[in-house]
Amino acid sequence: MGPEPETVTGAASSRGVLRRVMAGGGLNLMLRALTLGFRFGLSFYIVAFLGLEAAGIYGLAAGAVGVAPAAIGWGLNYFTAREVVGRTPDKVVALVKSRLFVTLVSLTLGSLGLAAFGLATGNFTDPIFLLILVLLWLETIALDLYLPLIGLELATQANVIVFVRSAVWVPVIIVLGIYVPALRTLEALFVAWIVCHLLSLVLMGFFLRRWPVMAELNAPIDRNWIAARLRQSWYIYFSDLGIVGLAFLDRYIVNWILGIGATGVYTFYWSIANALQTMMQTAVVQLALPRLLKSFREPTLDNWQRALRGEIVKTGILATSLAAAIFVAVEIVIRFDPGGRFPHYTGLLALMMIAAVARAGSDLLNTTITSTGRDRYYAITNVAGVAMTLGFGIFFISEFGLIGSGLSALVTATLLVIARAAYVRRVYRLEVAQRQAATAK
Numbered sequence: 001m002g003p004e005p006e007t008v009t010g011a012a013s014s015r016g017v018l019r020r021v022m023a024g025g026g027l028n029l030m031l032r033a034l035t036l037g038f039r040f041g042l043s044f045y046i047v048a049f050l051g052l053e054a055a056g057i058y059g060l061a062a063g064a065v066g067v068a069p070a071a072i073g074w075g076l077n078y079f080t081a082r083e084v085v086g087r088t089p090d091k092v093v094a095l096v097k098s099r100l101f102v103t104l105v106s107l108t109l110g111s112l113g114l115a116a117f118g119l120a121t122g123n124f125t126d127p128i129f130l131l132i133l134v135l136l137w138l139e140t141i142a143l144d145l146y147l148p149l150i151g152l153e154l155a156t157q158a159n160v161i162v163f164v165r166s167a168v169w170v171p172v173i174i175v176l177g178i179y180v181p182a183l184r185t186l187e188a189l190f191v192a193w194i195v196c197h198l199l200s201l202v203l204m205g206f207f208l209r210r211w212p213v214m215a216e217l218n219a220p221i222d223r224n225w226i227a228a229r230l231r232q233s234w235y236i237y238f239s240d241l242g243i244v245g246l247a248f249l250d251r252y253i254v255n256w257i258l259g260i261g262a263t264g265v266y267t268f269y270w271s272i273a274n275a276l277q278t279m280m281q282t283a284v285v286q287l288a289l290p291r292l293l294k295s296f297r298e299p300t301l302d303n304w305q306r307a308l309r310g311e312i313v314k315t316g317i318l319a320t321s322l323a324a325a326i327f328v329a330v331e332i333v334i335r336f337d338p339g340g341r342f343p344h345y346t347g348l349l350a351l352m353m354i355a356a357v358a359r360a361g362s363d364l365l366n367t368t369i370t371s372t373g374r375d376r377y378y379a380i381t382n383v384a385g386v387a388m389t390l391g392f393g394i395f396f397i398s399e400f401g402l403i404g405s406g407l408s409a410l411v412t413a414t415l416l417v418i419a420r421a422a423y424v425r426r427v428y429r430l431e432v433a434q435r436q437a438a439t440a441k
Contacts, residue, residue: 031162031163034163035163036275040271043267044268044333045177045178048341050185052261052268053260053264054186056259056263060251061190063251064136065132069140069143070244073237075234075238076099076229077099079229079233080148081148084096084148092152093219098221098222100141101221103141107140114133128187128190131190131191138165138198139197142165142200161207164199164203165199165200238379241382241383242385245389245390246386250393250405250409251266251267253394254393258402262401265348269345269349269352272330273352273353273409276326276353279322280319280360281363283318284314284315285367288368289371292311293371295307301431301432311364312361315360316357319360323353331346331349347406351407351410352410354410358410358417362420368424369420372424377423384416388412389408393408
């Protein structure tokens with residue numbers, strides 16, 4: 001139910017990497033669509049067969065799994081994804097090994113810290129927390145391996161691996177849960193997820209079977225590379241935290257103020273709205289970046305301006321149409337469900353769908369900023385988005401209850417659209433003036 005890895009870590013992908021993501025063709029788009037459909041169906045299964053409390057726990061766990069790679073990633077994947085491009089396999093293995101060293105140290109220290117906190121407070125004693133911790137490890141390591149594959153123009157292999165670890169288990173656990181009541185549990189769901197993570201690692205080993213992986217395992221860790229990149233990566237790190245914070249922070253505020261049942265309701269509707277945002281990322285936003293990059297490098301910005309206007313119109317029409325279709329479809333399913341198993345909050349659904357449309361526009365403008373090379377402002381707005389999510393979330397949810405989460409999402413997305421649009425306009429005027437001045441000389 002969380003965003004796709006290439007969505008929740010946009011700051012970690014360089015421009016060249018994004019161009020290679022799109023090179024995978026129809027198979028990659030089909031895999032993303034299937035993954036989205038399976039995870040969309042999973043949210044309905046959890047609410048219908050496991051209940052709202054289970055949906056809330058799953059939402060918090062999925063949020064933790066989504067946040068962990070950014071929280072302990074230190075912004076290093078931004079450099080790893082870019083620096084593997086053009087390297088020989090032995091050099092790539094050595095570089096990824098150094099990157100994974102940082103990840104494994106961070107995961108170990110973080111796990112020890114959680115264990116100490118759990119022993120001191122009596123929290124995290126339920127066995128389900130061990131399964132979630134295993135998923136945190138696997139998801140973080142998986143992302144560290146995914147991005148280098150994209151940089152090496154192995155997008156199809158990378159997306160097949162993502163499909164196996166993120167989606168293959170979903171229809172299996174749904175069918176088993178429906179027909180075998182004993183497996184209708186979160187524990188069974190998490191175990192299936194873990195098993196497919198392990199299968200994805202086996203599949204990666206098959207894809208890279210001719211690489212000198214074993215031979216390079218004895219290569220020394222490049223501590224100089226680690227130190228140099230950590231000195232450079234701080235703003236990328238905060239940007240990554242901003243991206244995942246925008247996606248997952250609200251559910252923790254809902255849980256803190258309203259409890260686990262309300263978190264289940266929120267997670268259910270969030271998964272529906274997130275489906276729209278993921279579709280827009282795949283169908284429009286990622287496709288727009290190569291065109292915007294290419295036209296921005298031209299002597300004049302005429303083509304860049306035309307391309308941006310076209311993408312804005314496309315995003316507005318497609319996002320609004322999809323939002324309306326999803327809203328109607330979900331309302332029909334919920335209203336005519338004979339068992340009355342799904343929570344019915346029409347106002348919350350409407351607010352979250354409108355917010356998803358605004359976020360689609362905001363994502364496009366973020367991509368536009370990336371095409372201009374203004375990475376610092378890209379990071380600043382991502383961090384600002386987290387601050388707004390926190391402030392608005394606490395205020396609106398405290399004042400208006402669950403509907404306040406929809407208000408918070410809409411206000412935050414709208415303000416980010418306004419801020420990013422104003423900045424893009426400012427950059428355009430500045431670039432035009434600079435290029436005209438350069439031509440006059």
